[in-house]
Amino acid sequence: MVTTQAESVLGGSPYRADCPTRHILDRIGDRWTVLIVGALWDGSVRFSEVRRRVEGISQKMLTQTLRGLERDGLVHRTVHPEVPVRVEYTLTEAGRTLREPLRALEQWAIANLGNVSASQDAYDRGPTSS
Amino acid sequence: MVTTQAESVLGGSPYRADCPTRHILDRIGDRWTVLIVGALWDGSVRFSEVRRRVEGISQKMLTQTLRGLERDGLVHRTVHPEVPVRVEYTLTEAGRTLREPLRALEQWAIANLGNVSASQDAYDRGPTSS
DNA sequence: CGGGATCCAAGCAGATACTG
């Protein structure tokens, strides 16, 4: 235990593997988290509805990711003990604050899609005999 | 080819798998990209130096990720044909703009580490008999 | 020194079947 504290992985010093920030990046880094947060953007959504929205996700990954988000306190889970069970998921306060940096990232992505595509294109074209 | 254009994966509509934004998220999502961008934060850095900074990364992953970033036009590669070959990596203009949203994300991570840890802790403690 | 190629292990993720 080195009790490493919230250091910057980017700013210039410790890119250490044990930096706690890494864990967060790992989470949002997985294939589905961001999409699920997106699906919960506008309020309370049922399990099957999330599944429909994220489209392509398996039931296993959906459950797994949702539980991870719940564990991290980013998503709240509500079970309605009705005849056919109904479960609703909602972003918690913390989860909602995550939307901002995520949106920033998405804005960057949208703004740079052209650049990136063009660059890839040129790169793949080979040693561009200038 | 559906020529899907820069749609929002978050804002409320298409969480489609073919959304080009996904590709960007996939890239920054991998375990090393963010760390490498961090390592290149302050200018031109040699291969071995990057490797030392990112610490824990294998030579394979480093090369692979760097090439990916180069292909995306986020990192520039310069080869100095000296006796022992010397290669330097630098963030391109596009690469530098990526630092902002990344920093925002990191800020969020740092700000929420406490929340998240506490939540995980509570979650793991079991069905909290309130 | 930088990095390509290969081999192999571990983890991630999908399909399926079964429960409350």
Place this chain on the structure above:
DNA sequence: CAGTATCTGCTTGGATCCCG
């Protein structure tokens, strides 16, 4: 409907060897 459990395939990534 909303999950859990299992089995399996595929991808990811590390270790190693070799080349410029």
